[in-house]
Amino acid sequence: AGLIDLGLPPGFSVETEDLSDLVARFQDVPEGYEFPTIERYELTGRQILIYVRNLAEGKPLEFSYRLRAKFPLQVQAPSSNAYDYYNPDVSGEKPPQILMVEAEN
Numbered sequence: 001a002g003l004i005d006l007g008l009p010p011g012f013s014v015e016t017e018d019l020s021d022l023v024a025r026f027q028d029v030p031e032g033y034e035f036p037t038i039e040r041y042e043l044t045g046r047q048i049l050i051y052v053r054n055l056a057e058g059k060p061l062e063f064s065y066r067l068r069a070k071f072p073l074q075v076q077a078p079s080s081n082a083y084d085y086y087n088p089d090v091s092g093e094k095p096p097q098i099l100m101v102e103a104e105n
Helices: 016-025
Strands: 002-007 012-014 037-043 047-053 067-069 073-077 080-084 087-094 097-101
Touching: 012 016, 016 037, 016 047
Parallel strands: none
Antiparallel strands: 002 047, 002 080, 012 067, 037 047, 073 097, 080 087
16 A cells, blocks of 8 residues: 655645546456555645555556646645555655746736
8 A cells, every 4th residue: 555645735725526536536446456546535734645555666657636726826835755655665755846826817
């Protein structure tokens, strides 16, 4: 089992229907499916925690989700991490990113 910890940038909210759709997409995988699946997610104020099964090197997992800016701003998004839930020494990190939102004219 693995955990992906996505930092939620200040001034943004997450479109939770995207995350719910990700979980639903993996509900009916066949028995013995060897690739990563998204089991569930949690929102903890400033984090999106995504619980993954079969997360392993050489078995990529790609997904997307939307964030909604509450107002025009420029912020640094927190770093994101992925690690084996039972062996946290096996991990990866994406450094912080700058996000800029401009007002529509």
